[in-house]
Amino acid sequence: MVKTTSDFQKMKSSREPIVMVTSYDAPGASLCEEAEVDTILVGDSLGMVVLGYESTVPVTIDDMVHHTKAVKRGARNTFIVTDMPFMTYHASLQETMAGARRLMQESGADALKLEGSGEVFVHTKALVDAGVPVVSHLGLTPQTVGVDGGYKVKGKSAAEQEQLLKDAKQAEKAGAFMLVLECVPEEAAKKVQASISIPVIGIGAGRYTDGQVLVYHDITGYYAGHTAKFVKQYTNISEPVQRALKEFKQEVKAGIFPAEEHVFQPLDKHVKLYGDK
Numbered sequence: 001m002v003k004t005t006s007d008f009q010k011m012k013s014s015r016e017p018i019v020m021v022t023s024y025d026a027p028g029a030s031l032c033e034e035a036e037v038d039t040i041l042v043g044d045s046l047g048m049v050v051l052g053y054e055s056t057v058p059v060t061i062d063d064m065v066h067h068t069k070a071v072k073r074g075a076r077n078t079f080i081v082t083d084m085p086f087m088t089y090h091a092s093l094q095e096t097m098a099g100a101r102r103l104m105q106e107s108g109a110d111a112l113k114l115e116g117s118g119e120v121f122v123h124t125k126a127l128v129d130a131g132v133p134v135v136s137h138l139g140l141t142p143q144t145v146g147v148d149g150g151y152k153v154k155g156k157s158a159a160e161q162e163q164l165l166k167d168a169k170q171a172e173k174a175g176a177f178m179l180v181l182e183c184v185p186e187e188a189a190k191k192v193q194a195s196i197s198i199p200v201i202g203i204g205a206g207r208y209t210d211g212q213v214l215v216y217h218d219i220t221g222y223y224a225g226h227t228a229k230f231v232k233q234y235t236n237i238s239e240p241v242q243r244a245l246k247e248f249k250q251e252v253k254a255g256i257f258p259a260e261e262h263v264f265q266p267l268d269k270h271v272k273l274y275g276d277k
């Protein structure tokens with residue numbers, strides 16, 4: 001059955017690690033559900049791993065609705081978190097609410113994830129007040145890659161760690177039920193984990209968080225782009241896929257495929273077809 005926000009809270013209390021994997025389509029989501037992951041993230045990494053963009057910045061609410069619907073069809077019994085994309089929760093509370101309403105009502109998301117701190121927490125609180133479960137995302141926030149000047153580890157200095165801790169506490173206070181912490185030193189993540197009561201899911205945040213999240217295409221090796229240090233590639237499906245495609249091509253060129261078993265025949269095998277002798 002679909003988990004609830006309180007199930008994740010209980011998992012933190014009982015120290016059962018929470019497993020989150022991204023999905024962007026029905027077959028991928030279905031495999032995640034069969035693997036019994038605790039929750040699926042329809043990440044805006046979608047833009048980079050399946051839509052071919054350079055960053056997550058071009059991803060829209062329409063993209064997230066479209067892909068979350070597909071994920072929901074593939075994984076009806078898994079808790080789905082969907083990323084609110086770039087600049088859709090900053091301009092006004094009205095715009096935040098309109099986007100969130102679409103993601104929650106049209107797409108089948110169970111919760112929404114918002115990157116960043118400060119003003120973002122005003123939007124977090126408004127969403128939670130309206131009944132939307134919210135996940136906060138701190139540390140490296142890919143949507144601010146432009147102002148950050150690249151994808152860089154956050155919380156390396158004492159001052160940055162102090163700020164991170166403050167932000168995490170504010171996220172909890174704003175009503176977030178979960179926190180994703182990306183690319184921070186292990187020691188900083190450990191402090192955050194111990195300082196707030198909501199579960200902390202790490203990606204490049206070391207061994208002491210309440211759970212881990214990785215991108216589906218990074219786990220399976222189905223992505224040609226840059227692979228971060230925190231990724232463990234458990235298999236490389238690109239290789240067998242490439243081999244199969246080359247073999248298909250060779251067999252068609254050589255007249256090997258299709259063979260007799262792939263061919264349809266008429267009801268009466270003795271019917272003479274045009275061109276038959």
Ligand SMILES: Nc1nc(=O)c2c([nH]1)NC[C@@H]1CN(c3ccc(C(=O)N[C@@H](CCC(=O)O)C(=O)O)cc3)CN21
Nearest residue numbers: 045048049056142151152153183215218223228229230
């Ligand atoms: N395939 C994929 N996996 C991801 O985890 C992911 C995406 N795409 N796209 C959206 C964001 C972007 N993410 C990224 C992208 C790059 C780095 C990266 O290059 N990090 C450097 C750290 C550099 C430093 O030391 O400051 C690294 O070497 O890992 C990290 C996270 C995480 N997300």
Ligand SMILES: CC(C)C(=O)C(=O)O
Nearest residue numbers: 022043044045180203
């Ligand atoms: C990397 C994870 C946390 C994410 O936000 C995404 O996949 O978009």
Ligand SMILES: [Mg+2]
Nearest residue numbers: 043044045083
């Ligand atoms: Mg994201």
